[in-house]
Amino acid sequence: MNHSPDYETCVDIMHALGDYLSRELSPAEMEEVEEHLQWCELCMNHYRFEKALTTHIRERAQALRAPETLRKRVLHLLDSA
Amino acid sequence: MPELEAAKREEFKQLALPNLDALYRSAMRMTRNEADAEDLVQDALLRAYQFYDQFQQGTNFRAWLFKILTNTFINQYRRRVREPETLSYDESEDFILYNRLVESDEGEMGNPETVVLRKLQHEQVLAAIDRLPYDYRMVVTLADVEGLSYKEVADILGCPIGTVRSRLNRARHMLQRNLWGYLQEAN
Numbered sequence: 142m143n144h145s146p147d148y149e150t151c152v153d154i155m156h157a158l159g160d161y162l163s164r165e166l167s168p169a170e171m172e173e174v175e176e177h178l179q180w181c182e183l184c185m186n187h188y189r190f191e192k193a194l195t196t197h198i199r200e201r202a203q204a205l206r207a208p209e210t211l212r213k214r215v216l217h218l219l220d221s222a
Numbered sequence: 223m224p225e226l227e228a229a230k231r232e233e234f235k236q237l238a239l240p241n242l243d244a245l246y247r248s249a250m251r252m253t254r255n256e257a258d259a260e261d262l263v264q265d266a267l268l269r270a271y272q273f274y275d276q277f278q279q280g281t282n283f284r285a286w287l288f289k290i291l292t293n294t295f296i297n298q299y300r301r302r303v304r305e306p307e308t309l310s311y312d313e314s315e316d317f318i319l320y321n322r323l324v325e326s327d328e329g330e331m332g333n334p335e336t337v338v339l340r341k342l343q344h345e346q347v348l349a350a351i352d353r354l355p356y357d358y359r360m361v362v363t364l365a366d367v368e369g370l371s372y373k374e375v376a377d378i379l380g381c382p383i384g385t386v387r388s389r390l391n392r393a394r395h396m397l398q399r400n401l402w403g404y405l406q407e408a409n
Contacts, residue, residue, distance in 0.1 A: 155316070159391045163365060165372050190320045191394075193335035195366055198397070201347040202367040207246035211260045215242065215267055219235060222271055 150177065154184045158191055234274050237283050238267055244284075244368050245291055251363045252295045253303055254352050262299055266291040285374040288364065292378055306353045319398035319405075341408055342401060350400035358393035365390050 154177050160166050161174045178185050245266065249259035270290045277286055323334035351359050357379075364375045365386070372390075376383045
């Protein structure tokens with residue numbers, strides 16, 4: 142297939158990138174975005190950035206753990222409930 | 223029968239405790255302070271245990287716990303929590319972080335994602351999430367941090383899937399604007 146930059150398509154794809162990242166598009170839409178990303182460098186750069194950022198946010202935010210005191214408190218309360 | 227009660231208690235613990243970190247993380251984003259977050263998780267887990275008979279086996283226990291956490295927060299804590307002052311949101315500013323980084327000198331020196339990954343620390347990411355209004359910070363927390371599906375988030379927050387979709391997209395853009403602010407402060 143012959144690909145050329147198409148402003149309208151890129152705008153649509155970029156709007157769909159968030160849902161694509163969350164894997165919340167229909168199978169046909171997922172495939173459409175995947176196919177586009179294979180040849181469109183502009184959208185691919187945006188996608189790569191959004192993916193890296195979302196992963197980074199998840200990893201940073203997940204570093205937070207429940208304090209041990211809370212775990213003990215909950216166990217104690219459940220045992221006496 | 224005490225044996226049955228003990229078995230039920232053990233079963234509940236085995237299901238609930240692996241979710242303690244995730245519940246605490248979400249409670250921290252809801253209340254934005256440690257003491258309230260701990261009380262909230264404790265209240266929610268006790269409530270979940272009291273209603274455990276009503277949990278339908280085979281359905282999603284994790285989502286059920288998050289729903290109880292959310293409802294407990296709304297009923298008992300929300301009035302006390304001061305919401306952050308939020309800036310108005312400019313609809314036209316999609317991909318703000320990417321665009322600003324590409325325009326900046328640093329963007330020219332390498333991939334914009336490398337700049338972000340190197341500079342944004344744990345505290346800044348959490349602070350940037352906490353500056354979002356409640357509805358937005360919860361979709362980011364549940365979907366992007368805890369990895370729940372749009373459908374699960376919709377059930378937990380009691381809104382349509384379409385609302386989750388649009389809020390999450392908006393929340394991500396708002397979050398990027400907040401993160402850009404921290405990156406500028408760091409320079």
